[in-house]
Amino acid sequence: MGARMVDFGGWEMPVQYTGLVDEHHTVRKTVGLFDVSHMGEIEVRGPEAVRLVDYVTTNAASRLHIGQAQYSGLLYEHGGFVDDILVHKVTDQHYFLCVNASNQEKDFEHIRAANHFDAELDFASDRYAQIAVQGPLARRTLQKLTPADLSSIDYYWFRDGEVSGVPARIARTGYTGEDGFEIYVAPDESPRIWNDLLEAGREFGIKPCGLGARNTLRLEAKMALYGHEIHASITPFEADLGWMVKLDKGEFIGRAALAKQKEQGVRRKLVGFEMRGRGIGRDGYEVRCNGMAAGWVTSGSPAPSLNKNVGLCYLPAGEARPGRKIEVMVRNQAVEAEIVSTPFYKRAKTA
């Protein structure tokens, strides 16, 4: 496969195969395949596994059912992000965490240091490869390779079953704003499963997709990217991720800082914008309100599904309202933009 590779946190990753925009549209219209084996996995087991997971994350792991997954935050005491993660409840005594590649050692160390419970931690990244099958025809593609009834797996649920005849964890999750699945398999099986998926999706026009399309797809759906929208100086409330914080669930790392921030209100907030003038607000560009520096762009790109140039930025909470005109400094030129409501793209609900 003619992929253009880039070094991404030590992994050789494909940026694009057939072309970023082409891959983007393929995922929105039919089905695309992503090799996301770089993602990290951490397993937590034991009688107090849930207590440890609940203590180090913002969402309520204790409220998960077996076979259910949730998006959550790992925070420092001051309320800033260590990472954003997916928590899967495998059994009452087994939780499976999917974490960002570049953060996996840091995350593991962070959780280990907080493990004052009867829980066993296992750095499992070497045992899993991950393939994401995303798009409206993802289910029909994957269904050909598994006896599991995929229509019975709801969004943010998962099942341990088989894909291509080998054990796989099949989760109805994704990072594109489309329906789809993320499959966790043994690394030595993943090249074969990748090829089987390409074959299974051939009649639908399946295409392998790179990091470039993954970024435009997640941006349109306003999904956060660590290092951009979220990092150690940003809290979930600032990042518009308050829904992943369950202050009422009991003690957890960062809770006190978040409770205080909730009481006092956030000073800055993540909002979406559309460029009105000619230009693209890129990551790191300054944002101005009334001619004064007020914030910064966290991600920005043409949005191929919308034919607009969009982005996300932090602004003072008082300025963060849809309809407000702002300016983005694009290579020393102030270009007009407007705050809009998000997500930029929302897929039509299907049965």
Next chain:
Amino acid sequence: MSYPEDLRYTKEHEWVRVAGDVGTIGITDHAQKELGDIVYVDLPKVGAHIEQGKSLGSVESVKAVSDIYSPVSGEVTEVNETLAQAPEKLNQDPHGAAWLIKLRLSAPNEAKGLLSAADYQAYVGAES
């Protein structure tokens, strides 16, 4: 992709075609492939003075924005206006219809110090 013999190339992936005292400047096929889908091209105005090795404008793809460094020095005599409306032409015909600007060369010998097609081919071959 074979690189045309009548062009000279830079390691920053621009090309120049010299005819008399006129230099036509563009970006290479390798550059357009690296950038991917191009959405904006910013070019100087006619009459602007451009120096070899300095930025003459930028080209922006969905993925990133990149400066264009001039392979030669001179005064801009013509700008390819079609690229403002149809920047995707740069992905389709970077060595031909999607040239960027024409210069009246102020130092015609500069181009002789640039890479030949074979040298450039070897350079990008080694890079990728």
